[in-house]
Amino acid sequence: MRKPEFIYVTYIETTPEKLWQALTSSEFSKRYWFNTELKTDWKVGSPFALVMDGTTTDVGEVLEFDRPRRLSYTFHHVLSEAARKERPTKVVFVLEPHGKIVKLTLTHEDFEAGSALLNGISKGWPAILSGLKSLLETGTALEIPPAALAIEGLQ
Amino acid sequence: MSKPEFVYVIYIASTPEKVFKALTDEKTSEQYWVGNRVVSDWKIGAPFALKLKREEKDVTGKVLEFDPPRRLAYSFRAAHAGMEAEPPSRVTFELEPQKDQVKLTIVHDQFEPGSKAFESVSRGWPLVLSSLKSYLETGKVLHAPWYETASA
Numbered sequence: 001m002r003k004p005e006f007i008y009v010t011y012i013e014t015t016p017e018k019l020w021q022a023l024t025s026s027e028f029s030k031r032y033w034f035n036t037e038l039k040t041d042w043k044v045g046s047p048f049a050l051v052m053d054g055t056t057t058d059v060g061e062v063l064e065f066d067r068p069r070r071l072s073y074t075f076h077h078v079l080s081e082a083a084r085k086e087r088p089t090k091v092v093f094v095l096e097p098h099g100k101i102v103k104l105t106l107t108h109e110d111f112e113a114g115s116a117l118l119n120g121i122s123k124g125w126p127a128i129l130s131g132l133k134s135l136l137e138t139g140t141a142l143e144i145p146p147a148a149l150a151i152e153g154l155q
Numbered sequence: 156m157s158k159p160e161f162v163y164v165i166y167i168a169s170t171p172e173k174v175f176k177a178l179t180d181e182k183t184s185e186q187y188w189v190g191n192r193v194v195s196d197w198k199i200g201a202p203f204a205l206k207l208k209r210e211e212k213d214v215t216g217k218v219l220e221f222d223p224p225r226r227l228a229y230s231f232r233a234a235h236a237g238m239e240a241e242p243p244s245r246v247t248f249e250l251e252p253q254k255d256q257v258k259l260t261i262v263h264d265q266f267e268p269g270s271k272a273f274e275s276v277s278r279g280w281p282l283v284l285s286s287l288k289s290y291l292e293t294g295k296v297l298h299a300p301w302y303e304t305a306s307a
């Protein structure tokens with residue numbers, strides 16, 4: 001059986017420092033992450049929350065903050081009953097520079113077998129990271145209507 | 156044991172027509188496909204080739220679907236780096252307009268368990284499609300210095 005995890009690799013013409021900032025600052029995340037703020041002080045062990053349009057959608061804890069190489073936090077979706085019952089999962093971003101490009105690898109793992117959340121995040125991440133790439137390369141984020149992702153429970 | 160398949164979604168600020176053209180036009184593909192180029196007249200059943208810049212033998216296949224600007228599919232058989240013995244796999248592109256973007260989905264499947272080609276394309280597609288996105292959105296190509304050492 002396949003391991004329940006989601007992996008996404010993208011290549012962005014930017015610097016690790018700029019990409020790191022975009023991944024950790026609300027000023028940026030609001031532009032490419034469906035108007036979501038990242039609420040945390042980024043100290044290891046500190047709490048972490050994603051707040052979309054004023055509503056907390058996910059909570060977790062900062063696991064790693066190794067600028068500008070590795071960023072990791074736990075991730076617990078709190079908007080639906082089904083997702084709340086699942087154990088927290090783990091998000092890891094790895095940033096590898098190659099000349100003018102940074103290879104960004106996202107691994108979202110530790111899902112329970114039969115997870116209700118895995119399907120939703122598999123649709124969300126490509127949109128978020130495509131938007132991030134466009135923002136860093138062109139200065140403009142993509143405007144993908146959340147409803148277009150067809151994720152249950154996400155308007 | 157289940158058959159491996161590679162699925163990847165990317166959103167590109169462009170039109171389905173432009174993305175479809177980029178996927179099927181030889182000159183354009185050479186720009187973003189890390190020096191490789193797609194060659195076909197795109198009639199159903201016609202031969203398809205991905206001419207490789209850095210290998211002796213090209214990827215070959217047959218056109219399975221050609222429905223511009225929505226769907227494109229071809230069979231895919233690599234003949235280099237020990238992959239000659241593997242049967243052809245299948246590449247399917249789906250293009251969906253989403254507001255001012257195109258949602259491009261690739262499914263590369265029909266691999267045998269343990270396929271070397273699967274490992275290879277799983278590393279290659281994110282680079283090629285990231286490069287396609289940059290090319291269509293900025294007019295510039297991603298410079299991939301590591302590709303020369305084939306360690307991606």
